[in-house]
Amino acid sequence: MRLNVSLAATTVAGLLCVLCAAARTAPAAAPPAAASSAAPEQGFVPIFNGKDLTGWDGNPKFWSVKDGAVRGETTKENPTKGNTFIIWRGGLVGDFDLRLSYRMTGGNSGIQYRSRDLGNWVVGGYQAEIANDGGRDGYIYDEKGKRGRMCLVGEKVTWGKDGKKQVTGSAGDLEKIKAGFKKDDWNEYRILVVGSHIQHFVNGVQTIDFTDEDEVSRAMSGILALQIHAGAPMVTEFKNIRLKKLGPDPAPLPPAPKAPAPAKAEAPKAK
Template structure:
């Protein structure tokens, strides 16, 4: 009888231990299952390329670039006026097909932009040439496609364009007129330019998104497609290159970028 009671007691303890352990495992598994989808959904394939605290992974002249209040800040003062445009350049690769998104805020006198698929300028530190999603404080150009140090304007605000090659003799400037590439062909208008400019908030935070896939380049501001370029100029187009943000020659200004993300397509 004592043996039966002992065996029964041991079985009960084992069952209780198994139940508790099983319950704990289920609880831990449930926690993992609850956290994983949320994490995946929040990233959506994007990688954060600015940590919000330092310029690790970026290369820029400290005279003009710093981190402040969780943002990369570019500033020109009366004492630090520029003789040429300067960039802070992402060192984590040379994206080809990608989606980029960030928030920016710029002062009224400011002139900036996000360069991509760009190359360094020989002999000049922190200089890039290539495609640029333009940004300015007066909101004359924000969202257009301007090619820095190359073919100049490829699409104004509100334009879907096709870029055709030009064959005038001489350098690239021989094919530029009124600061626009002569091969710029307007496919269609995306909307009323005056109305489109109203989506940009002055001296406040705005979202910029760039989608570059193959030879098609789209610029969005606060969810509105501002310009759409299909580049069919093989001699001058680029399929990959450096990414960077600009401070432009001009009066004292400040621009800030935060929540900077990149997704390879």
């Protein structure tokens, strides 16, 4: 009987040794995977293929593709006499989330949305400003309209039914917005539009919060386009352009009055 007990004890001790050794050599369990910042963006569709201008319509004197980016360029020898745009021909946008990378040197640029095609690569409507300046990139401008700079960086604004601007608060810390901006380098733009509510973000920081209640002047749908501004020689570039529609496709717009071909250079818009 003593022999059996001794044998059992020896067996148990041996098993414990084996288990301890296995525990020491087994790889540590991986911690739960954290959400990746590079995770795919659900519902977003690329609208620029990175190779050519398929699906886009602009004056070939100024627009091309270089190093995987849409490139708009003017020079002293090849100026534009008026603001000129490259238009996305993939449809209209109503409610949407647009994200892209951009870089600009010299001049002035912008991103048009819910805008009107006036012909001759001229566009009017909401514009997300690009000025290569952390204090200005991200405001909203009324291209070819009468409302000018509708909401400046850092502002929360309601444009009332009476056609007047009402600053109702702040959209964020202007110094924080400036601090995150990379001059002469690639920055990230996001434009989020739902109903009459418009928000812009640069490098993940909100720059404006704008509500447009002016039923006479506002637009609920329209085209997307990218701008070259008349004036000093400039280069503007856009890549990783992706769009998520947040509602049904808008109905076709009635024809807009066509703009004449530009005859003279436009002065840079007021800052």
